[in-house]
Amino acid sequence: MSNTQLYDALSAIDVKVDWVGLREVKENTTYRIIRDGNPQANSRDVSHGIMVEVLSEGQFGYFGCNSLAPEKIQSAAESALLQAKAAAPHSLFTFSDEARPPSKGEYQSPFKSKVEELSAGKLNEILLQAYRHLKVNDHIVSATAMGMIIETDINFVSSNGSDTRQSFLMVQSDYSATAHKRAEYQRRSDNHCLQIGMEEFEIDAVLARAVRVGEQALELLNAEECPTETTHLVLAPDQMMLQIHESVGHALEVDRILGDERNYAGWSFVREKDFGNLQYGSDLMNITFDPTVDGQFACYGYDDGGLKAERDFIIKDGVLLKGLGGRESQLRSGVPGVANFRSSSWNRAPIDRMANLNLEPGDSSFDEVISAVDHGVYMETNRSWSIDDYRNKFQFGCEYGKLIEKGKLTKTVKNPNYRGISNPFWNSLKMLGNQETFGVYGTPYCGKGEPNQAIRVGHASPLCLFENVEVFGGV
Numbered sequence: 001m002s003n004t005q006l007y008d009a010l011s012a013i014d015v016k017v018d019w020v021g022l023r024e025v026k027e028n029t030t031y032r033i034i035r036d037g038n039p040q041a042n043s044r045d046v047s048h049g050i051m052v053e054v055l056s057e058g059q060f061g062y063f064g065c066n067s068l069a070p071e072k073i074q075s076a077a078e079s080a081l082l083q084a085k086a087a088a089p090h091s092l093f094t095f096s097d098e099a100r101p102p103s104k105g106e107y108q109s110p111f112k113s114k115v116e117e118l119s120a121g122k123l124n125e126i127l128l129q130a131y132r133h134l135k136v137n138d139h140i141v142s143a144t145a146m147g148m149i150i151e152t153d154i155n156f157v158s159s160n161g162s163d164t165r166q167s168f169l170m171v172q173s174d175y176s177a178t179a180h181k182r183a184e185y186q187r188r189s190d191n192h193c194l195q196i197g198m199e200e201f202e203i204d205a206v207l208a209r210a211v212r213v214g215e216q217a218l219e220l221l222n223a224e225e226c227p228t229e230t231t232h233l234v235l236a237p238d239q240m241m242l243q244i245h246e247s248v249g250h251a252l253e254v255d256r257i258l259g260d261e262r263n264y265a266g267w268s269f270v271r272e273k274d275f276g277n278l279q280y281g282s283d284l285m286n287i288t289f290d291p292t293v294d295g296q297f298a299c300y301g302y303d304d305g306g307l308k309a310e311r312d313f314i315i316k317d318g319v320l321l322k323g324l325g326g327r328e329s330q331l332r333s334g335v336p337g338v339a340n341f342r343s344s345s346w347n348r349a350p351i352d353r354m355a356n357l358n359l360e361p362g363d364s365s366f367d368e369v370i371s372a373v374d375h376g377v378y379m380e381t382n383r384s385w386s387i388d389d390y391r392n393k394f395q396f397g398c399e400y401g402k403l404i405e406k407g408k409l410t411k412t413v414k415n416p417n418y419r420g421i422s423n424p425f426w427n428s429l430k431m432l433g434n435q436e437t438f439g440v441y442g443t444p445y446c447g448k449g450e451p452n453q454a455i456r457v458g459h460a461s462p463l464c465l466f467e468n469v470e471v472f473g474g475v
Contacts, residue, residue: 019055021158025346049346058094064347102161107301111197118198136214179217186220193442226416226473232376233469237439240461247422251391254325266389281426286360287315297442297458298355305341344453361462362432371407433463
């Protein structure tokens with residue numbers, strides 16, 4: 001539907017409510033996977049529908065509709081109204097349309113090469129070549145090359161004047177290899193999630209990534225076990241993605257802090273009184289919520305409540321300033337927030353979600369960070385994670401490690417792991433890499449909510465040095 005047609009559908013709805021909104025979402029997802037030399041997926045999924053949302057008696061009601069017929073939209077609006085009325089006697093907060101600020105505008109993902117410029121056959125051929133380059137010798141016993149292309153259009157109109165149109169082109173590419181020798185298995189991978197076009201599959205870059213993954217998987221077969229000690233830890237940006245996600249992002253979701261997620265995804269060690277007061281990390285820690293970064297996975301112009309997305313500091317100089325809470329949570333809690341009221345599809349209601357949550361870079365080069373360490377461990381790429389339901393105590397494992405000895409990267413170590421507690425860990429941040437060390441990553445599968453919603457999230461970070469961290473080996 002065009003937004004003019006959506007407005008016509010909105011105008012045709014006949015229910016007595018204080019506010020009504022229509023969010024149309026159309027999404028095409030293409031999967032291409034080569035595993036061990038054979039095609040494993042060559043499919044295209046299509047999802048298209050409308051979420052009808054109403055405000056009545058201070059409560060919001062929702063009802064999804066997979067038909068664009070006016071009578072179906074009317075029926076959905078009536079069902080949403082029944083839901084709002086049923087919630088009213090049990091409400092914790094009374095809302096007005098202040099929770100749905102009117103916005104008008106457009107957003108378009110940046111890209112150089114359109115989807116249709118790379119045929120399915122050509123993409124499969126590129127992924128097959130990637131598989132062959134992953135399998136650098138017979139000790140690589142399994143290898144996978146994957147591409148996922150997501151094309152999404154979201155149109156939103158409301159009775160108080162919202163009119164937004166957003167078009168997204170998102171690509172995930174992943175290359176992985178498992179090496180085996182005697183009783184030893186080691187896996188190495190390289191995953192990108194970006195808003196980008198088919199330039200993501202430029203053949204020379206793809207093959208270079210594949211060869212590196214295969215060679216490092218072999219390298220790990222002959223590596224020593226990561227030592228067990230308390231020492232300096234240097235984390236690469238692709239591992240910092242997970243660190244930010246688990247010990248900052250989820251901990252600062254305001255609906256979680258308010259208790260909405262306790263029975264499913266847990267609570268948080270952060271309380272409302274901590275905003276503006278808590279020294280979350282060292283004064284080097286500057287975390288921004290930034291859905292405007294060119295090409296990052298969770299860029300957008302407006303959240304699903306109509307709030308305009310803008311860059312903002314969540315943590316500045318280590319001090320916690322704002323929560324990851326959309327307009328509803330801001331009104332409920334009194335905690336300042338951002339435009340992160342998001343849903344995973346047309347058949348889900350928006351909730352507080354991460355988007356692009358980034359650690360800002362410092363001014364040290366890669367070599368300067370490493371040379372500052374007399375003894376420590378460098379780690380790349382998450383392999384496993386565990387964190388308690390307060391997003392406090394954690395234990396993370398990585399795929400690849402190196403010893404740092406007298407300011408130099410030396411031996412490769414396998415099965416590197418580390419553990420800590422969120423607040424003390426971030427206060428042990430002692431050095432940040434510069435823009436040249438800055439890596440942009442993301443995930444399409446951040447899960448939360450009942451019914452569950454898997455949503456796309458972006459994280460970016462420079463190289464980071466932490467001190468007095470427990471590291472250890474073992475799978």
